[in-house]
Amino acid sequence: MSIEAETQTEAVETSQRLSSTVVALGFVSLFMDMSTEMAYTQIPRFLTLVLGVPASIVGLIEGLAESAASLFRLVSGYLSDRSGRRKPLTVFGYGSSALAKPLMALVTLWPFALLLRLIDRLGKGIRTAPRDALITEATPIALRGRAFGLHRAMDTIGAVVGPLLGILILKAIRGDLSHQLRVLFLFAGIPGLLAVLTLLLFVHEKRDSAPKKPATALPLPKWSELSPLYRRFLVIVFLFNLGNFSDAFLLLRAQDIGYTAIGVMALYALFNVVEALLDYNIGILGDRIGRRPLVIAGYLLFAVVYLGIGLAPSKLVLAIFFVMYGLYYALxxxxxxxFAADFSDPTKLATQIGAYHMVVGLALLPASLIAGALYQYRPFLPFILGALLASLSALLLTRLPSPNTNG
Incomplete structure (x- = not known):
């Protein structure tokens, strides 16, 4: 091979590499999801069996936490665009979530559990849009699916490792369920701290992301400023997420069918293993064939999975549908x-990505409240509703034109 050909080959290979910032953010999410899933998998059990609250209160706590966070997804995106800085808000968001996990060990009344869930989810809301903007700005558009796929894959690896570590911790702790779970929440603070340290030391934002105009020149975000195509997409996303209630109800379903605390963690790790194995390659596939077909397939699979979980007659059948749930997540x-980033205006990137995350979060309050009420009446009913809304959303998405990118 000639020197010129070798040089061209090296240039192509280099162009296919993701930046160190994207990789570092992947490790940040890996550590934070370890922390989150160690705690989150046991919060429904902690609320219902230790604090004694009904499923409707679980729905209230999860719905309020996610929906309160949704406002900050847009606000933090706006503030990030206005200041031209992504990292400070990202650090604050991850730091808030890292602090909330170990404090759950002190809770004796459910309103304090709600407060800590609010702090945790507000942290997620604050960090999400500027973090996704960091990934987008550090990645060529042709590699965008790969970048988000890698980030999601590492996030999911954390979601596998977290429950597995939780199993080891629960096995090592002696005492009643309350004592075991409180010690587990304390241990969940360790990977959260590692996430914040990784972010501080290894994530660097692009200097040219600073605004060219004075900070006051950026107007407040408005729904009307989004493109008509993006607004249609967000309406479909909202409709889908009205049936995509908190995973806490999936964990309650597993508990009701007979899974123990360790069994619930193992089940949650299982579906995350499936997602972790598929995320990166599905991201690459989205770059090649377009993202819309994959999202449609994911919505349809979601409908099948929710029907299966809602009607599962045994632990084995439930486990099979949890495996399929991992494929839905990967898709x-x-x-x-x-796909949302493809629709976004590059001059208001974090704000418009924040609009997507806000819409997802806003749907979660009514979704979780409805799910909580239906679950208390008949546990399978919220899953039937979710399947119907997912099917309708998939149909609407087939009629939505793609943006002028690889969508």
């Missing part, structure tokens, strides 16, 4: 975020 989570 949609990273790909759908990249």
């Amino acid at each position: 949609t989570q990273g790909v759908q975020r990249a």
